Amino acid sequence: MVCRLSIHMHRSHPEPGAEFLCSMCPKKFKSQIVLNIHLRRHAANKSGETFTCPKCPKTFNCREYLTDHIKIHLDRKLYDCHICGKQCTEKSNLRIHMRIHSDQKLFNCDVCGQGFNYKASLLSHQKSKHKSWFP
Numbered sequence: 001m002v003c004r005l006s007i008h009m010h011r012s013h014p015e016p017g018a019e020f021l022c023s024m025c026p027k028k029f030k031s032q033i034v035l036n037i038h039l040r041r042h043a044a045n046k047s048g049e050t051f052t053c054p055k056c057p058k059t060f061n062c063r064e065y066l067t068d069h070i071k072i073h074l075d076r077k078l079y080d081c082h083i084c085g086k087q088c089t090e091k092s093n094l095r096i097h098m099r100i101h102s103d104q105k106l107f108n109c110d111v112c113g114q115g116f117n118y119k120a121s122l123l124s125h126q127k128s129k130h131k132s133w134f135p
Contacts, residue, residue, distance in 0.1 A: 053069055072089050096118075109129075
């Protein structure tokens with residue numbers, strides 16, 4: 001029983017800051033379970049087949065990514081940014097987009113203190129500006 005609990009704790013509740021990297025794309029995840037779910041998308045397309053959107057020229061290497069993308073073409077409620085007019089199909093995406101317009105920086109570089117609206121921007125900054133700290 002202790003062994004199962006230990007495995008559960010490691011997979012579901014990793015140490016703070018732990019990252020699980022996808023070996024097939026640049027995505028990172030906070031738990032092994034979420035990474036495993038993501039990897040299923042890659043495994044579904046071992047043939048290298050691409051999937052083209054019937055509404056625009058975008059292509060995807062995974063049918064699920066195409067399915068997610070097609071949502072932007074559906075006649076459904078869009079969430080509009082009241083500042084720049086960008087439209088999002090999900091309310092959560094609009095909330096993330098709104099960070100662009102905010103003076104508050106949620107992610108700060110530990111080395112130089114520069115602030116960023118997105119974690120991905122911080123990581124990109126650290127890798128390009130502080131290579132010796134973040135190999």
